[in-house]
Amino acid sequence: MSNINLLFETTKVGQVTLENRVAVAPMTRVSATPEGNATDKMASYYSSFARGGFGLIITEGTYTDELYSQCYLNQVGIANDVQAQSWKTVVNAVHQAGAKIIVQLEHAGALSQGNRFATQNLAPSSVKPIGDPLAFYGGETEFPTPREATKKDLQEVINGFVSSALRAKAVGFDGIEIHGANGYLLDQFLTEYTNQRKDEYGGSSVNRVRLLVEVATAVRQVVGEEFTVGIRISQGKVNDFAHKWAGKEEDAKMIFGQLGQAGLNYIHVTEYEAWHPAFPQHESDNEGVSLAALAKKYGKLPVIANGHLEDPTKGSGMVADGIADVITLGKGALANHDWVNKVKNGDPLATFDPEKVLRPDARIKDFEI
Numbered sequence: 001m002s003n004i005n006l007l008f009e010t011t012k013v014g015q016v017t018l019e020n021r022v023a024v025a026p027m028t029r030v031s032a033t034p035e036g037n038a039t040d041k042m043a044s045y046y047s048s049f050a051r052g053g054f055g056l057i058i059t060e061g062t063y064t065d066e067l068y069s070q071c072y073l074n075q076v077g078i079a080n081d082v083q084a085q086s087w088k089t090v091v092n093a094v095h096q097a098g099a100k101i102i103v104q105l106e107h108a109g110a111l112s113q114g115n116r117f118a119t120q121n122l123a124p125s126s127v128k129p130i131g132d133p134l135a136f137y138g139g140e141t142e143f144p145t146p147r148e149a150t151k152k153d154l155q156e157v158i159n160g161f162v163s164s165a166l167r168a169k170a171v172g173f174d175g176i177e178i179h180g181a182n183g184y185l186l187d188q189f190l191t192e193y194t195n196q197r198k199d200e201y202g203g204s205s206v207n208r209v210r211l212l213v214e215v216a217t218a219v220r221q222v223v224g225e226e227f228t229v230g231i232r233i234s235q236g237k238v239n240d241f242a243h244k245w246a247g248k249e250e251d252a253k254m255i256f257g258q259l260g261q262a263g264l265n266y267i268h269v270t271e272y273e274a275w276h277p278a279f280p281q282h283e284s285d286n287e288g289v290s291l292a293a294l295a296k297k298y299g300k301l302p303v304i305a306n307g308h309l310e311d312p313t314k315g316s317g318m319v320a321d322g323i324a325d326v327i328t329l330g331k332g333a334l335a336n337h338d339w340v341n342k343v344k345n346g347d348p349l350a351t352f353d354p355e356k357v358l359r360p361d362a363r364i365k366d367f368e369i
Helices: 004-008 040-051 081-086 088-096 151-170 185-190 210-223 248-259 291-299 312-320 331-335 339-345
Strands: 011-013 016-018 022-024 056-063 100-106 175-182 228-237 266-270 303-306 326-329
Touching (some): 004 339, 081 151, 088 100, 151 175, 185 210, 228 291, 266 326, 312 326, 326 331
Parallel strands (some): 022 326, 056 100, 100 175
Antiparallel strands (some): 011 016
C-alpha cells in the first residue's frame, strides 16, 4: 500500500498545484450543442470526477478554429468567444468541487468525419487515411482523401491553437493540452506514411515534429510563463492501433528532445499499456523501455502516463520508478468516477462495461490506446 500512497501526494504541473497525481484522461465526447457550445450536462459530467477525488481533469478534444479542425458533429469547440464563454460553467463546477481542469485542443486533420465549416479535410499530404471512420460518431463508410495543407493553411492551424489557448486562459482553465496524438492532424505530421511532404515539414523526424514545436512555441509566447501548456503524444492511432515509430528510440530521442525545448510544461504519453516497452522485438517481449520513460529521458519534462493504469499498483509503480509524475485514467475513470476516493478507502473498483458507457444517449468513447 505504501507505493499506492504515492498517487495521493500533491504535485505541480507547470504552475498548477494538484491535490494528487491522478487525472482523468481526455476522452472524446459528442455531447455539445450543434454550435459547439459546452452544456450543463458536461459541467455535471466533469465535476463528478472532481467530487470523486481526481486532482486533474483533462477535457475531451476541443476544436480550435472555424476552418478544418472540427472532428465530429456535436463536438465542443473553443474556436470563438461564445464557445469559450460556454465553458465557464464547466470550469467553475470543477473548481468548486476541488480539482483543476485543462482543456485539450484538437485539430482533426484527415480524420474529420463531421465538420460544419468545411466540406474537405486538411492533412500534411493528400493521403487517404487507412482504417474505418468511427460509426458511433456518425462516420461514413470510409475516410475521404484530404487536401494537402499549404503554408498558409499551416499558419492558420497555428493561429487556431494560439487563439484557443488565449480563450481558454481568459475563461479560467488551468492550462491547455495540445493534442499531438491518436492520429489527428499534428500526429499526421509525425507519421511517415501520412506525411509525404518534400518541404521542411516532411522527411526526417526533426522535420515531421516541426509543426508541433511551432504550435507549442507560439502558444507559450502568447499565454505567458504562468499558464500550463502540455502536449499529448502517442504512437498508435484511432485508425491504426498498432502503429510504431519506424525510427524507434532514435525517433523518440528527436521528437521528445525537440518538444522538451518548445516551452512546454509536460508531455502526456499514451500507449495501450503504459508500462510495456515502446519498441518490443517480439509480441511476448517484456524487455525494453516504455514510451513514457523515453519521454522522461529525452524530453526532460514532467511526464503524464496513460494506458490501462486503472490497477493502482501499475500507476504507482511508474511514479515510484520516476517514469511518471501523474497518471491519467480513461476506462477506469468512466467505470469509477470516484476512483481516487475508492482506492484511498480500500473499496472495490468497478470494471469498465462498454454497454453501460457507450449507450446512444451518452455518446462517449474512450480513446485510451
